[in-house]
Amino acid sequence: MLNNGPIGVFDSGIGGLTVLRSIIEQLPEYDYLYLGDNGRAPYGNRSFNTIHQYTWECVQWMFRQGCPLIILACNTASAKALRTIQQQDLPKQHAEERVLGVIRPTAEVIGQYSKTGHVGVLGTKGTVQSGSYLLEIAHFAPEIKVHQQACPMWVPLIESGEYKNDGADYYIKQYLDQLVNQSESIDTVLLACTHYPLLEDKIKTYLGADIKVIGQGDIVAASLADYLQRHPEMEQRLTKNGTRRFFTTMDDTPEFDNHASQFFGSTITSTFTDVREGCA
Incomplete structure (x- = not known):
């Protein structure tokens, strides 16, 4: 029997809520289920195998909640896990469900923003090392020169709430200087991590x-x-009651709710879940 239910939005932490907020603004009629794997975040410095394992466990959990379509609102998971999930995992176990990422849609249009043809990409270590943006942008806009910069301190600062403090500015400026020093022609910078809008x-x-x-x-x-x-x-399998549910793998849900509400733009009440229960 085919799942009929909400659109699932997944992130390793709370950054994906910035994407969910934009999706709801454009498509408010649908039901949404958000899952943040905060208990195991950040993903940025983990191996390909570990990120695939964690992401696939979360995806399977969301399938069990009835989501027929899941958005990986996490650049690291999109870079290191999406291809394996789409090409190997789904055909074997969930052939009727779909999992989409954030890198390809961004790569399709980023070239439209630059006049000089030089684009900077700010991301986690995992996203940058994967080379996913280099490959995808080269496919859709081969004339664009991409300059990448890993920002390993940014997600921990954001997840902890320390990004508001003046001390965080040292790390913000440090990585930006390293990026712009790569080329004086950079006129467009992509925030290739859903945490970075904060x-x-x-x-x-x-x-x-x-x-x-x-x-x-x-x-x-x-x-x-x-x-x-x-x-x-x-589209016909997606329920449309305007509901939003939020889940986290961090057992301190009040802490999650406090930080998450800043990303989402309104108050959030979440539920703790253990995504590993029932995984194949």
């Missing part, structure tokens, strides 16, 4: 007005809307 004001201040800073939320939301128009067989 640093957007500070990033814009240090980069200056001549460099555009691009987040992924609206891009991914527009891509999802287009996907659902092109795949009515999936």
Whole structure:
């Protein structure tokens, strides 16, 4: 029997809520289920195998909650786990369900923002080392020169709430300087981690007005809307009651709710879950 239920949105922590917020703004009628694997975050410095294992466990849990379609609103999971899930895991166990990522939709349009043809990409160590943005942008916009910069301290600072403090500015400026030093021609910078929009004001201040800073939320939301128009067989399986449910693998749900509400833009009440129960 085919699942009929909410759209699932997954992230290793709370950053994916910035994407969910944009999706809901464009597609408010659907039901949504959000899962943050905060108990095992951050993913950025973990191995391919570990990230695949964790992501697949979370995806299977969301399938068991009735989600027929899941968005990996996590660049690291999209870079290191999505291909294996789509090509190997789904055909074997969940052939009728779909899992989509955030890298391809972004790569399809990022070239439209740059006039110089030089784009900077800020991401986790895992996303940068995967080379996913280099490959995808080269496919859709081969004329674009991509400059990458890993920012390993940013997600821990954001997840802990320390990003608001002046001490965090040292790490923000450090990575931005390393990026812009790669090329004076960079005129567009992509925030290739869904946590980074919380640093957007500070990033814009240090980069200056001549460099555009691009987040992924609206891009991914527009891509999802287009996907659902092109795949009515999936769209018809999505329930439409306007509900939103939030889950986390961190047992301190009040702590999650406090930080998550800042990302989502309104108050969140979450439920703890152990995604490993019932995994194949």
